[in-house]
Amino acid sequence: MYIELPSHTDTKLINGGIAGMVGVTCVFPIDLAKTRLQNQRSGQQLYKNMMDCLIKTVRSEGYFGMYRGAAVNLTLVTPEKAIKLAANDFFLGAKRTMEMLAGCCAGMCQVTITTPMEMLKIQLQDAGSVVALKMGGTIIRVSAMEITRELLRTKGVTGLYRGLGATLMRDIPFSVVYFPLFAHLHQLGQHSSEDPSVPFYWSFTSGCLAGSIAAVVVSPCDVVKTRLQSLKKGANEETYNGVVDCVRKILRKEGPGAFLKGASCRALVIAPLFGIAQVVYFVGVGEFLLGYSPYNIYSA
Structure with a gap:
């Protein structure tokens, strides 16, 4: 059990950053499987499920192949989660009854x-991915x-914000x-x-x-976002001109079920990620690192 301490802004940022880094490290291979499953098109089912994807990734790219892109996440997840x-x-501090609005703003x-x-x-x-192996014969690094x-x-800078609309549709x-x-x-x-007080578990x-x-x-929105942000397309892969065009083409060519591709992987990623995040946040790792204690916080 622990005492939930009132957080200062600096401790909130530290807690959010540490939580994000720990969470990403734990669940990144599942996130990689989610991305590859979501990018599969009809007629190109290279992975049967999450485990099949991870096994094929390890065979073709080695153990660290499961952590492709992890450096980017570990670098940017600290400000993102913070x-x-x-x-x-x-x-939320402005008014407790506005929880949904607070979440929207976050x-x-x-x-x-x-x-x-x-x-x-x-x-x-x-x-x-195995798509690259089949097309080019070598792993693209x-x-x-x-x-x-x-x-x-x-x-330009807008290139880094491709899929912004879909990201907003998912994250809000x-x-x-x-x-x-x-x-x-x-x-x-x-x-x-x-x-x-609440037990950490x-x-x-x-x-x-x-x-x-x-x-x-929000899994359907995540599928759309992933498709829009994937720049490397195979010879027979569809291209999309925005959110509406992407939704229309997925519905027409792959059916409604395509919007739930990778949903179980995403749930497996997000569940421990936010579980770890909330434990770090509520236990008060940032308070400990900055030398705060129940006494000096309450007496400040």
Whole structure:
């Protein structure tokens, strides 16, 4: 059990950053499988499921092939998670009854980091797929810096924000569902109104449950975002001109079921990611690192 400490802005940023880095390290291989499953087109079913994708990835690219794009995520997930969690707390502090609006604002704030982060991550994750092996015979190896330079050279800063609309469509509803649901689940673990402390395992469970539900709800938007942000296309792969065009073509050529590709993988990624995030956030790792204690916080 722990005492939930009131956080300063700096501790919120530290907690969010640490939580994001720990979570990403734990679940990144599943995220890679999600991306590759979502990018599969009809008639090109190279992976049967998540385990099949991971096994083929290890066979063709080695163990570290499962961590393609992890460096980008580990670099940018700190500001991304810090912005998301801190923004939600900031907007929520204005009025407790505005939980959904606070989540919406948090989702809008985080896309400034999320969009370029996901853009680069998807290129790196998809570059070593079996699709590339079948077409070219060799594993395509690129770096985040090479992709960034090419995008800036050819499309400018806006190139890094390809799929921004789809990212907003995913992250705003996710935050609207996740934060209020987590808050209410977390509150159920309180011993009493006089003793609001909650066991760490309850924070973890609440984060996992709320995260997995929110992830599945917005999975169709995540599929659209992944398709739009995937720059390398095979000879027979479809290209898309925006969100509406992408939705229309997926529906016509692959059917409604295509919008749930990778949904189980995404739930498996998001559940522990946000479970870990909430434990770090509520335990108060940032407070510990900055030397805060219950005494000097309350007496400040």
